Amino acid sequence: MKGRSVFLDHVAGRAAAALVIDGKLEDFLITPPEDGPDPVGTTFRAVVDRPIKGQGGVFVRLPGGETGFLRHAKGLSSGQPVLVQTTGFADPGKATPMTLKLLFKSKFAIVTPDAPGLNVSRQIREEERRAELKFLAEDLMSGSDYGLILRSEAEGADEGDIAEDIAEMRSLAETILSGPDGEPERLVDGADAHALAWREWGRPDEIATDPGCFETRGILDALLEATSGSIALPGGGSLLVEPTRAMIAVDVNSGTDFSPAASLKANIEAARALPRALRLRGLGGQITVDFAPLPKKDRRQIEQILRTAFKTDPVETALAGWTPLGNFEAQRKRERLPLDAKILDALQ
Structure with a gap:
């Protein structure tokens, strides 16, 4: 199955979304339970x-x-x-x-009350299109001191849809900021998994919303495999991701082949697989990776592969570097809720 497919369904009574690229599950979002924490952006x-x-x-x-x-x-x-x-x-x-610093974010635009100025995503490179979008933004934000960022999705979007997005986010920002005084109150709910998928996953080639599509299209099986204790690497090694209260411990094994070439190959494969493994589990916080035995001369290569792998990951991750004991440390933003026992049980 080639292309980008988005599946919207429910797991354990909670809205969930799955992104499949070329037949491989690449991302998974799930809404916090009703009695759980508030979604990001609330x-x-x-x-x-x-x-x-x-x-x-x-x-x-x-x-x-x-x-x-x-x-x-x-x-x-x-x-x-x-x-x-x-x-x-x-x-x-x-x-x-x-x-x-409040952000009012939608698919095409982000209104930034604390950061004035009009900006167009750097991913939109065509100068003529950038000029058109900036002119549209200037017209719609006229008379406002708020800032605006036009997101990369605006590049090929209809101007009417973009204008509607900007107007809606500006109106919401003006409403919220007009009444800061009073007792504690919830003003705007953060986006659930379905809304986040619509906002962040671009224009997929396929969108499936029929109830039960996770089961009929193999999403639950793929998620169960991806969140199992040990992830098999293509070359015969394995990647073990184990969250603890203090940190996320990651162990890389080269399998039964203990030659230097096998260790390097397993480490390269693990470095490329790590962002997906963390993403699908919703994990964040301090990360410590115990790579397979690795000479110091090969550390730069592994670090470069890690930087390339995390560059396209949607969750902000700071790569700290190597420890004196030869482990690699990183810090990942906790902007997703880790999969809990109810969800993992539902996958069985």
């Missing part, structure tokens, strides 16, 4: 609670007695109402990470 009116000395951040009170944490928040006083937006998922028992 916007609240919050009230500043107390600062955290030495960390440059403050806790904020959210509706329902929940707590959020604003990092690098200065000049705020206790009791002050603020508009905040979730940026990721916290570990159990910790406050939800939040930001004061």
Whole structure:
């Protein structure tokens, strides 16, 4: 099955989306449970609670007695109402990470109230099209101090659809920012898995929305295989991804062949497979990779392959480098909810 296919269905009663490219499951999104954390992008009116000395951040009170944490928040006083937006998922028992820099994002446009200026995605390279889009943006954002980013999807889109997107996001931003005072309140829900798939996965060649399509089209089987304890690599080695409370431990094995060439081949294959393995599991946080035995002279090659592999990954990942013990460390943003026991049980 060639091309890009998007499947929208439900798993354990929760909206989920799968992206398949050339017959291979490449991405999977699932909405948090009703009693779980709020999706990324959920916007609240919050009230500043107390600062955290030495960390440059403050806790904020959210509706329902929940707590959020604003990092690098200065000049705020206790009791002050603020508009905040979730940026990721916290570990159990910790406050939800939040930001004061609100983004109103849709398929073609992002309105940025705290960053004025009109910008067109660098991925749109044709100068004539860039000029057309900038002219459209200037017209629709006239009289506003808000900023606007036209996303890469706008390149081949109908101008009427783009204009509708911009107008909707501008109106939403103006409505939210017009009333910052008051008690804690949820103002805008973050996008669920279906909305995220529509917004982030471009123009697929196929979209399947019939109930049960995950099972009939093999998505559940592919997800179960991809999230199993050990992932087989093409050359006979394996990649083991094991999340713990402190970090994500990754182990690379070269199989029964212990020659230097086999180790290098397994490490190269593992470096290319790692972003997908983390993406499908929804994993983020600190990552430590124990590669198969690797001479120091080959480290640069593996690091370059990692950088290339993560460059196209949608989740921001900072590659820190090698430790004195020869492991590789990275830090990945927690903007997805890890697959929980209910979801994994549903795959069986």
